[in-house]
Amino acid sequence: MKQNLLDDIQNLLLLGAGPSGVAPNTYHAMSRNVLGHLDPYFLKIMAEIKHGLRELFGTENKVTVPLSGTGSIGMEAAFVNVIEKGDKVLVLENGVFGNRMEDVASRLGAVVTKEEFEWGTPVVPARVKELLEQDHYKLVAIVHAETSTGVCNPVEEIGRMVHEAGSLYLVDCVTSLGGIPVEVDKWHADIAYSGTQKCLSCPPGAAPITFSDAAMQVIENRKTKVPNWYLDMNMLTHYWRGATRVYHHTAPISMMYGLYQALYNILEEGKENCFARHMAAHRRLVEGLERIGLELFVAPEFRLPDLNCIVVPEGITDKEIISELRDNYSISISAGLGPMAGKILRVGLMGYNATETNADRFVSALEEILRAHGCLAEKAA
């Protein structure tokens, strides 16, 4: 370690699928003096974090806490707490994160039925209705905002069906929380989780999660212990709730400060204003992309505002676009995942970076690159 690499970190405009840009006061929060995880003042900060998360999740769930890991630990915690060997799970899949759910649940011994829907299109409620009539599932899982395709799934409509069918309902809100409305209670969702590094605009490292009373009852009445000590909600709740706080594991203090500030920022702006800002940035981006003749991967009515997938135009590769944006314009965007690799670009307008100015900056950089490669369509030239 001869030179300190940290001194030369570039200030990139993060417009990828996450991590997203971080507000200056959230960066500052991350560098505040560390307190002990049982310090009385830290407990006050924890209380405010729970309050802020309930507000954004749209829930009154008592068990609403940030887990000590990045977004994916939310998915792990959701399944490992409620699933026991042999439990039937229905995964509604239309992207990478639906597939990951199948993998996570199967490893825990769940009997998983995965229903596939075309990538780039939403899950179809009518088909879900049929499936719920044919069999009973302990848990039905869906991704609200599919980060791999940019599709928003109809989670409210499906939630009503799952509720009627008497199954637990799990909704992945990684790329929705803080950017678009999330209404856990209204959707009848029993478990929902997110990550800090998307629309919350906090560095990655914590995973907000919420469990309904019904979900907690299932967890409390398990036949076997949760096969994951670190994520056992029966124990974690003793640390996050109640008069006497019992040490479970050391919470990531600085991440909690960052999350506190990020929630503070959103609630100070007003969550409706924050959602409107995301939508305005998205509209601006779409207008710009259409102006230069580019195609979006998802039909307008199913598009997420915060995660936009652009079809890679002819005559240039995704890798060329991504590296030229980074090296010549200091803009970071994401490639396609899995089967979408090489076919789409993923552009996030999340949290702090969800502004019309950033949408313009991106479109103008992209236009220059495409023009230099001679791959802009006639009408845009």
Add this chain to the structure above:
Amino acid sequence: MKQNLLDDIQNLLLLGAGPSGVAPNTYHAMSRNVLGHLDPYFLKIMAEIKHGLRELFGTENKVTVPLSGTGSIGMEAAFVNVIEKGDKVLVLENGVFGNRMEDVASRLGAVVTKEEFEWGTPVVPARVKELLEQDHYKLVAIVHAETSTGVCNPVEEIGRMVHEAGSLYLVDCVTSLGGIPVEVDKWHADIAYSGTQKCLSCPPGAAPITFSDAAMQVIENRKTKVPNWYLDMNMLTHYWRGATRVYHHTAPISMMYGLYQALYNILEEGKENCFARHMAAHRRLVEGLERIGLELFVAPEFRLPDLNCIVVPEGITDKEIISELRDNYSISISAGLGPMAGKILRVGLMGYNATETNADRFVSALEEILRAHGCLAEKAA
């Protein structure tokens, strides 16, 4: 969220069992601009982190990485990767963290033999020898530095026996790494893990771990998939190693910056100098405590320098001492855990805070409190 609680965080001198004090440049590192988890510059930082961890762990293990969670996730990852249902595990227990090992392993279906040794004394190698002659274990687990009692276990001597017995050897180095010598390769340890918030002097939020080639072979040849997607080393290594980095989960970028800086600081000081500083602070603390007539819980030859357990003197409670230290002297120390609650105080001299000056500041504050409560012995009055 009416006022910003972060503005009123006290600057406490953290002399508890962790989190420990953080150097100003490590705080600064935590607030550097976030990069993407696949950004080429971030990959360079990852490479240096692996290099620094190998140096401190005393290993050439290729798989030496920080996990995305706090210290306890290291224990979870160690067991969940190598254990399959029915595997025999021997846990050598002389404190809370040995007991936690039994819990973690049992939840994964391991058949655990827990051998108990008296708290405050080390594991006895002769007894381990007998146990290894009586049965064969897939894995033998021990805690190097038992954070609940302040005892240093003879991990090298036991390592030779475990190696000869042909078992995998797991050593918890949470409260040793960076504060006292850790020699994974010399000890024949197959798995060792730590946390950032002890002697590395970085905020909590990452768990360095190392796996020997033998351990990785066991993981690669499992009969069943690792029942924890988030911690599956088969997948995580594709992100942390090799020419093509495959996205697994979003790494906690800011924590990685903090860890990078913390490792940089230790290697710049020189690890031997760093260990000597811990030892000097410890000696100073012990001298001071003996001067005022206090008793240490552990016999001199088995004491950890970085985690000191003091027997709570007559005439005052641990809670009184802890809250007066915090409220009147801005010093944070820890209470006893589990059966030691109320009986001992735990005083950490870890990382950045391991100095003779801090030892003096603590002893002098403690002396004032005890004197005010009239509970200092005659000889010290």
